Each structure stands twice: as C-alpha cells, then as structure tokens.
Amino acid sequence: MTLIESVSLRRVLDSRGNPTVEADVLTQSGGFGRAAAPSGASTGEYEAIELPAKEAIAMAREHAVPRLERSVHAGNQRDVDAALHAADGTDDFSEIGANSAVAISMAASKAGADVLGAPLFQHLGGTFRDADRSFPxxxxxxxxxxxxxxxxxxxxxxxxxxxxxxxxxxxxxxxxxxxxxxxxxxxxxxxxxxxxxxxxxxxxxxxxxxxxxxxxxxxxxxxxxxxxxxxxxxxxxxxxxxxxxxxxxxxxxxxxxxxxxxxxxxxxxxxxxxxxxxxxxxxxxxxxxxxxxxxxxxxxxxxxxxxxxxxxxxxxxxxxxxxxxxxxxxxxxxxxxxxxxxxxxxxxxxxxxxxxxxxxxxxxxxxxxxxxxxxxxxxxxxxxxxxxxxxxxxxxxxxxxxx
Ligand SMILES: C=C(OP(=O)(O)O)C(=O)O
Ligand SMILES: [Mg+2]
CATH class of the missing domain: 3.20.20.120 (Enolase-like C-terminal domain)
Known part of the structure; x- marks a missing residue:
C-alpha cells in the first residue's frame, strides 16, 4: 500500500537564506510526504556530512532515488533508511549528503503516515505510545x-x-x-x-x-x-x-x-x-x-x-x-x-x-x-x-x- 512511486528533490530556502534540500515522496496509493533538511552553523566535527544542496540532490537522484522508487515501502521506515545507507555506501553520508538523506527519510515517514491516515507522531511512536505520557x-x-x-x-x-x-x-x-x-x-x-x-x-x-x-x-x-x-x-x-x-x-x-x-x-x-x-x-x-x-x-x-x-x-x-x-x-x-x-x-x-x-x-x-x-x-x-x-x-x- 505504501510502495514508493516517486521521490522528487528540489532546492528551497532555509531561514538563513541558504539553499537546502526538500524531498517529496509519493506512494502508489497516493500517500504524500514532504520534508526539508535543516542546517547547522555550530556543527559538530563528527556529524554526518552536509553537501551543497545542488550536489546533494544530484547525487541522491543518481544513487538513492532509483533504489526507492517502486522498490521500498514508505511505511517501513527501516527499509527506507537502509536503502539510503546502501545508496550512500559511506558511514557519514558523504556520498549523497546527509541533507538529501534526512529530507527523504522524513518525507517518507510522512507519506507512510498519510497512507495510514495517522498523525505523524502516532505513526512514528506506534500503537504502544502511551497517550498519558507527558509532552516535551x-x-x-x-x-x-x-x-x-x-x-x-x-x-x-x-x-x-x-x-x-x-x-x-x-x-x-x-x-x-x-x-x-x-x-x-x-x-x-x-x-x-x-x-x-x-x-x-x-x-x-x-x-x-x-x-x-x-x-x-x-x-x-x-x-x-x-x-x-x-x-x-x-x-x-x-x-x-x-x-x-x-x-x-x-x-x-x-x-x-x-x-x-x-x-x-x-x-x-x-x-x-x-x-x-x-x-x-x-x-x-x-x-x-x-x-x-x-x-x-x-x-x-x-x-x-x-x-x-x-x-x-x-x-x-x-x-x-x-x-x-x-x-x-x-x-x-x-x-x-x-x-x-x-x-x-x-x-x-x-x-x-x-x-x-x-x-x-x-x-x-x-x-x-x-x-x-x-x-x-x-x-x-x-x-x-x-x-x-x-x-x-x-x-x-x-x-x-x-x-
Ligand atoms: C541548534 C544548534 O545550533 P546549530 O544548528 O548551529 O548546530 C545547537 O548547537 O544546538
Ligand atoms: Mg548545541
């Protein structure tokens, strides 16, 4: 039901006015998710690698998108994210960019939630999430x-x-x-x-x-x-x-x-x-x-x-x-x-x-x-x-x- 039909990537602006990666994920049943990568200024030395948005998009289009479309279910977040890792092949996303990866990962989660008709927190937290728990x-x-x-x-x-x-x-x-x-x-x-x-x-x-x-x-x-x-x-x-x-x-x-x-x-x-x-x-x-x-x-x-x-x-x-x-x-x-x-x-x-x-x-x-x-x-x-x-x-x- 949540098989990914298409993944589209584009450059949009972030709050500093810099280009960042936005992903749209569409499933075969019509579920839709959109998400964009944020960007740090005081970044840690050991963070996954953010590539310039244009480069990240080009690399993800070449390596990640073909592995996802008509192959992976947006409702299975582990599979989506494993496909992103496989497409990248490094341990810090320096090939496709952590900015492309995170935008696609988050967009897929929203598409998965959309198919189920569930709010994203419920989809991510699962049915065992205790409704009485306190909020952050x-x-x-x-x-x-x-x-x-x-x-x-x-x-x-x-x-x-x-x-x-x-x-x-x-x-x-x-x-x-x-x-x-x-x-x-x-x-x-x-x-x-x-x-x-x-x-x-x-x-x-x-x-x-x-x-x-x-x-x-x-x-x-x-x-x-x-x-x-x-x-x-x-x-x-x-x-x-x-x-x-x-x-x-x-x-x-x-x-x-x-x-x-x-x-x-x-x-x-x-x-x-x-x-x-x-x-x-x-x-x-x-x-x-x-x-x-x-x-x-x-x-x-x-x-x-x-x-x-x-x-x-x-x-x-x-x-x-x-x-x-x-x-x-x-x-x-x-x-x-x-x-x-x-x-x-x-x-x-x-x-x-x-x-x-x-x-x-x-x-x-x-x-x-x-x-x-x-x-x-x-x-x-x-x-x-x-x-x-x-x-x-x-x-x-x-x-x-x-x-
Ligand atoms: C939000 C922070 O800043 P940046 O995104 O610049 O790393 C932080 O350091 O916690
Ligand atoms: Mg900090």
Missing part, C-alpha cells in the same frame, strides 16, 4: 551569540525552560513571554539588540550580564504566570575551545578545562540551571564525566556535538558516564531510524532525549512529531520566528489531538 518541555532560546550572532554573548544559547507549565501550550506562550521580557529589560538598560539566527536576542553584553537579564526575565514571567520557569544553556563549548592552547576562550579571558568544569558547576548552582548542553569540548569525555558526576543529580548535562546523535559516540558516553542526556538532531546522523536508535539507546540507559532544531531551519515540523513519538523530555526549537513557531504551533496541535 520546549526549551526557548531567548538570548544568544556564539556562532549564531556576531558581537553577542560567548555562550551560544540562553534557554528558557518552563518546567512547571501545566500544558505544552502554556509552556510555548511562557517562552514567548520570557523573550518579550528580555526585550524590555534590554530596553530599560539602554542596550540595543538584533536577533540571532534562531530568533534569540543577540545583545552586545557580557555573559555575566546575560545571566542577570535572563534570570530576571524568567523570574518575572514565573511570577506573572504562577508556574516554575527555569533556564538552561547551550554553551557550544567546542566553538570556544582552542585545542592548540588547550583552553576555552571567552574573548580575552580563558579557562583551562578544569576551570571550565568548575565554572559550569558554579553556574548550575548559582542559577539553578535546568539544562546545560555542550559545556565542554566535543572530545572531552572526561570533562563531561566529571561535570556530570558533580551536578548530574540536579541538572541535565546534554551532549550535542559530543554525541552527534550517533550510537557509537553515545555508547562511549554511557560507558564513561559523560552525560545524562543526548541532543537528537536527525540531520546530524542522516535518517530517522538512526535518530530513533540513538533515542532508544539513551533511554534504555537512563539518559533523557532532547529533540532539537538547527540554527538554519525551514517550516518543516517533523521534529515536533519526533519529540512526542519518542517521549523526549525537552524539545529545543526556538521561541519566535516562523520557522521556529512552525514546530511550536505543531506541538500545540499535537497535544490537542493526542488527548
């Missing part, structure tokens, strides 16, 4: 810099975490309120701010001042709404790490690895942080393990560039106690099956899964469904901006549909 808490990027904005904070993302929100919708609106509150505080302080790639405010303030501002903004909104709103960070520390000198550079200031662990542990306690992503360099399993040992009982230490949604890197992290959560970005690994494998391995070992967007995004909403289907604890998908609200609004709809 949206992490809302409200202040940021790093690779996502010039002349702003060194820490890449300050993320509102409305952990006490009674519903997904209230959490989504709370993050928007924090974003607006940050704007007011910046205006009061006479600080002008544009927005970075993900729609977060990108003021030219020190990291210390950003902590003050976000702490104040979350407290004010917490008080107004009457439920707990914490905040967290994506330090994206690999971008700060100078491997030759063995130090983390925060502008003119620097920290050794031991000082970085100390600094992160202090921040967790000073600000009661709910979440700290990539606090150390992507090769520093030991530093991650030390920090997790110190503060992992009271916050999530999440591996993004550390794990790159890759089960091998995650297995090592589990063995070494390097983190207590993993960021899941399907385009880091290339297929939904690989992303699911990473989630399953993590959850079986007591780690939380956090499903995430990329800084370059489209209107695609697959990750909202993925987060619900996998029972992820958090979803990181921005706060404002059409490509971000596409996912947040979809989450609100899913929550309505899933009751």
């Amino acid at each position: 808490v949206p992490l809302g990027n409200v202040v940021g810099g790093g690779e996502h904005a010039a002349e702003a904070t060194h820490i890449q993302e300050f993320l509102a975490a409305p952990v006490g929100a009674p519903s997904v919708a209230e959490a989504v609106f709370a993050n928007a309120d924090v974003h607006a509150e940050v704007a007011e505080i910046l205006a009061d302080r006479g600080v002008a701010a544009a927005k970075g790639d993900e729609g977060a405010w990108a003021p030219a303030v020190s990291d210390a001042e950003a902590f003050e501002i976000v702490d104040e903004a979350t407290s004010r909104v917490e008080e107004a709404l009457g439920f707990e709103i914490k905040f967290g960070l994506d330090v994206a520390a690999s971008e700060l790490y100078d491997a030759d000198a063995g130090v983390y550079r925060y502008g003119d200031a620097e920290r050794t690895s031991a000082e970085q662990v100390e600094y992160m542990a202090e921040l967790v306690d000073d600000y009661d942080l709910a979440y700290v992503e990539d606090p150390l360099d992507e090769d520093d399993y030991d530093g991650f393990a030390e920090l997790t040992d110190r503060v992992g009982d009271r916050t999530l230490i999440c591996g993004d560039d550390l794990f790159v949604t890759n089960v091998e890197r995650l297995s090592r992290g589990i063995d070494e106690g390097a983190a207590n959560s993993i960021l899941i970005k399907p385009n880091q690994i290339g297929t939904l099956s690989d992303a699911f494998d990473a989630v399953e391995l993590a959850q079986r070992n007591g780690l939380d899964a956090v499903v995430s967007h990329r800084s370059g995004e489209t209107e695609d909403t697959t990750i909202a469904h993925l987060a619900v289907a996998t029972d992820a604890s958090f979803i990181k998908t921005g706060t404002v901006g059409g490509e971000r609200t596409a996912k947040l609004n979809e989450l609100i709809r899913i929550a309505e549909e899933a009751v």
Whole structure:
C-alpha cells in the first residue's frame, strides 16, 4: 500500500537564506510526504556530512532515488533508511549528503503516515505510545551569540525552560513571554539588540550580564504566570575551545578545562540551571564525566556535538558516564531510524532525549512529531520566528489531538 512511486528533490530556502534540500515522496496509493533538511552553523566535527544542496540532490537522484522508487515501502521506515545507507555506501553520508538523506527519510515517514491516515507522531511512536505520557518541555532560546550572532554573548544559547507549565501550550506562550521580557529589560538598560539566527536576542553584553537579564526575565514571567520557569544553556563549548592552547576562550579571558568544569558547576548552582548542553569540548569525555558526576543529580548535562546523535559516540558516553542526556538532531546522523536508535539507546540507559532544531531551519515540523513519538523530555526549537513557531504551533496541535 505504501510502495514508493516517486521521490522528487528540489532546492528551497532555509531561514538563513541558504539553499537546502526538500524531498517529496509519493506512494502508489497516493500517500504524500514532504520534508526539508535543516542546517547547522555550530556543527559538530563528527556529524554526518552536509553537501551543497545542488550536489546533494544530484547525487541522491543518481544513487538513492532509483533504489526507492517502486522498490521500498514508505511505511517501513527501516527499509527506507537502509536503502539510503546502501545508496550512500559511506558511514557519514558523504556520498549523497546527509541533507538529501534526512529530507527523504522524513518525507517518507510522512507519506507512510498519510497512507495510514495517522498523525505523524502516532505513526512514528506506534500503537504502544502511551497517550498519558507527558509532552516535551520546549526549551526557548531567548538570548544568544556564539556562532549564531556576531558581537553577542560567548555562550551560544540562553534557554528558557518552563518546567512547571501545566500544558505544552502554556509552556510555548511562557517562552514567548520570557523573550518579550528580555526585550524590555534590554530596553530599560539602554542596550540595543538584533536577533540571532534562531530568533534569540543577540545583545552586545557580557555573559555575566546575560545571566542577570535572563534570570530576571524568567523570574518575572514565573511570577506573572504562577508556574516554575527555569533556564538552561547551550554553551557550544567546542566553538570556544582552542585545542592548540588547550583552553576555552571567552574573548580575552580563558579557562583551562578544569576551570571550565568548575565554572559550569558554579553556574548550575548559582542559577539553578535546568539544562546545560555542550559545556565542554566535543572530545572531552572526561570533562563531561566529571561535570556530570558533580551536578548530574540536579541538572541535565546534554551532549550535542559530543554525541552527534550517533550510537557509537553515545555508547562511549554511557560507558564513561559523560552525560545524562543526548541532543537528537536527525540531520546530524542522516535518517530517522538512526535518530530513533540513538533515542532508544539513551533511554534504555537512563539518559533523557532532547529533540532539537538547527540554527538554519525551514517550516518543516517533523521534529515536533519526533519529540512526542519518542517521549523526549525537552524539545529545543526556538521561541519566535516562523520557522521556529512552525514546530511550536505543531506541538500545540499535537497535544490537542493526542488527548
Ligand atoms: C541548534 C544548534 O545550533 P546549530 O544548528 O548551529 O548546530 C545547537 O548547537 O544546538
Ligand atoms: Mg548545541
């Protein structure tokens, strides 16, 4: 019923104005799915390879599309993704591009769901998904810099975490309120701010001042709404790490690895942080393990560039106690099956899964469904901006549909 009839690929724009790959999958029974690849700026060294969109499309047309059309069922995600791997033949999708692979993988999942007449989260989560399970808490990027904005904070993302929100919708609106509150505080302080790639405010303030501002903004909104709103960070520390000198550079200031662990542990306690992503360099399993040992009982230490949604890197992290959560970005690994494998391995070992967007995004909403289907604890998908609200609004709809 879900035999793939055709796979079409085209270039579309992402939110940074760069070309990206969009895939349409049509089944013989008329099921249809469309999805587009996102794109990172602070990409991990060990991610699957994104090719220039034109090249990725040409290679996928030559190698992957003939293996899929009239051969593979869109309803069998494992078969679709195995065909993509077989077409590519490498272990990092450097032949057809992880951008082509992930667009086709996600589009096929939607075509499979369409044939069944099921919402995507249900198709992906399966019949055993417990309808009473809680929904992912949206992490809302409200202040940021790093690779996502010039002349702003060194820490890449300050993320509102409305952990006490009674519903997904209230959490989504709370993050928007924090974003607006940050704007007011910046205006009061006479600080002008544009927005970075993900729609977060990108003021030219020190990291210390950003902590003050976000702490104040979350407290004010917490008080107004009457439920707990914490905040967290994506330090994206690999971008700060100078491997030759063995130090983390925060502008003119620097920290050794031991000082970085100390600094992160202090921040967790000073600000009661709910979440700290990539606090150390992507090769520093030991530093991650030390920090997790110190503060992992009271916050999530999440591996993004550390794990790159890759089960091998995650297995090592589990063995070494390097983190207590993993960021899941399907385009880091290339297929939904690989992303699911990473989630399953993590959850079986007591780690939380956090499903995430990329800084370059489209209107695609697959990750909202993925987060619900996998029972992820958090979803990181921005706060404002059409490509971000596409996912947040979809989450609100899913929550309505899933009751
Ligand atoms: C979303 C992120 O940024 P990018 O997509 O640039 O890697 C991140 O680092 O978590
Ligand atoms: Mg990150």
